Amino acid sequence: MISILEKKKIKNSYLFSHSVVGKKLNSDIIKNTPINGKILINKVGAIITVRTNSARYPNKALKKINGVNSIQIVIRRIKKLKNINEIILATSTDKADDVFVNIANREKVKIFRGSLNDVANRYYECAKKHKLDYIVRVTGDALLCDEVMLDKAISSHVRSSSDVTFIKNMPYGTAKEVISFETLKVINDTSNIKENTEYLEFFLENKDYFKVNYLNSKYKFDKKIRLTLDFPEDRLLFDKIHKYFKDKNCDFTLPEALKLLKRNPKWIKINSFLKPKFSKNKINTNLRI
Numbered sequence: 001m002i003s004i005l006e007k008k009k010i011k012n013s014y015l016f017s018h019s020v021v022g023k024k025l026n027s028d029i030i031k032n033t034p035i036n037g038k039i040l041i042n043k044v045g046a047i048i049t050v051r052t053n054s055a056r057y058p059n060k061a062l063k064k065i066n067g068v069n070s071i072q073i074v075i076r077r078i079k080k081l082k083n084i085n086e087i088i089l090a091t092s093t094d095k096a097d098d099v100f101v102n103i104a105n106r107e108k109v110k111i112f113r114g115s116l117n118d119v120a121n122r123y124y125e126c127a128k129k130h131k132l133d134y135i136v137r138v139t140g141d142a143l144l145c146d147e148v149m150l151d152k153a154i155s156s157h158v159r160s161s162s163d164v165t166f167i168k169n170m171p172y173g174t175a176k177e178v179i180s181f182e183t184l185k186v187i188n189d190t191s192n193i194k195e196n197t198e199y200l201e202f203f204l205e206n207k208d209y210f211k212v213n214y215l216n217s218k219y220k221f222d223k224k225i226r227l228t229l230d231f232p233e234d235r236l237l238f239d240k241i242h243k244y245f246k247d248k249n250c251d252f253t254l255p256e257a258l259k260l261l262k263r264n265p266k267w268i269k270i271n272s273f274l275k276p277k278f279s280k281n282k283i284n285t286n287l288r289i
Helices: 070-078 095-107 119-129 147-160 181-190 194-204 232-244 254-263
Strands: 044-049 086-092 110-114 134-139 164-168 177-180 212-216
Touching (some): 044 070, 086 095, 119 194, 147 177
Parallel strands (some): 044 134, 086 110, 164 212
Antiparallel strands (some): 164 177
């Protein structure tokens, strides 16, 4: 098997042997024609990670946004993806997280329970159990995760046979990643500090380890906009947005929300002063490769 690190040394290759073994084809292969992941039958799953013990905002996944639990809003947004086979709500085995079993059942998505603090392991074990080839990584605070760009990212990721695909030019909190199963396995097996894998995107950005693919949106927006749920002020902004659209099923789009914020610049100030808990340069993302 070719390691992920060795992939960088192979130039003119569209697909690697370990990605083909045991797979079925969508169509016949034409002789002497380069192939990519689109020719294979792949299983794509969205894994939404969630837990109750957030240090910054405890039980944030259960906070009400226009009368709906925030984690249910995330699930309903992800249900709009067209290029996935299934959605799994991945929580921990901690008793406090039992509540998510009922939520997953109500929303008719699958449930997985794994490590509380080793998030990479939870993703990996979940993907392994459900036999996923590609994983859409979704955090439970991403209430306005953009399904339009994510569908494009899935197609781009498979076509480019990448290890990870990032979406660029997105408001803070709305861009998520598409990851190949092998990439998750490498991080799970070789990360030095397991607790740091909560910030999985920092591990994935390392081009020394992974083949990174980028997709850019054409959105125009105020760079101060913050659309993630980490503090009470974030909840207040989301509540105002969802109440404006009188929406409980995520029927409005991210561009529509951005237009709303452009008309109401004072709303942006509700939470724009808040800062991320950690920055990339403060997190140890070394892998033992």
